[in-house]
Amino acid sequence: MVSPTSHEAKSTGIRERLGELCYNTGLLNPLQKMRAWWQKDLRILAYHRVMPVPDPERYPFDMELISTSPEEFREQMLLVKERYRPMRLTDVAAAINAGQALPPDAVVITFDDGYDDNYRIVYPILKELGVPATFFISTGHIDSGRPYAYDWLVHMILLTNANRLELPELNMDEPMPATRAERRALAIRVLGNMKEISALTQAAMIRRLETAWNMPSDHAYPADCRPMNWDQLREMRAAGLEIGSHGVNHWMLSKLPREELEREVYDSRNALLRELGPMALLMSYPVGSNRAFDREVIEVTRDAGFDLACSYISGTNLQPASNRYSLYRIAVERYYGKAWFAALLALPGLIGYPTPAHLAYTDTSCSH
């Protein structure tokens, strides 16, 4: 989750300008080639939703989940196809297991959560271009069709008639702002604060608001926040795309008692195998920051038979064998232009934010 103010600050940042300069002067391609001589790292791109970017004043859900528009996504995949080696994550796992080096400029495309635009918009583009990808889904939402809880929380804060936001769980009690932009900023703060408390308390807090504000998520299935269904996922898998686990309920795994942690990992695994058949097991930890998974989460994931696991911590993977259960990714945000995206992919260490300060930023900002 990134605040609108930090978008603006970042969109005029020196890294973006440097990226555009490299792109516009034609330096990017030679720089990418030079970098590949000494930096042979695995890049994994992380997306959530791909859809036409709506007007934030009218759109009643979380804008921060929109990674890019369909047109830009197609351009991005064309670039990946032309200048990199797109790989399936299971092939990455197989290479690691065999002790083989990955091809230079290997890129993996991943999606988190399992929104139905992944099927409607992303899947046809990937099929057309022949680019592989992995979709990490929260299996409980695929089963039920219910909206994702964080997105629903944003939705409730944007639309509620309540005068105050009272969240004793987060020590928050303040008047509900009037404008939608202010409410979006408030929702971002709430989501950030929530990451400190247990996953079960988070879930109970959202359910309490649903009751108090009379906005139940289990009676409403708006098209704007719909998960995919198993039939769609079966079709995508038959076409060569990969499906992995993003938990059952999208709960932060490190914030759960052991029994619930095991249930999230094992039940999501069993749902994938039951619905989709035998497969290499891949995981993306919900939220994925360094507070969302820990040693115990990694051990449970490994013991359940998962082959690899992705975090949401920014970076590339120099030796993926050494962090195969905490792979770094490069998040794609909707405000990246063509040049910025190309530069971010070509020179991730320079154009991205791999510094300790950025890791701290990632920790508090990413939310899915």
Ligand SMILES: [Zn+2]
């Ligand atoms: Zn997520």
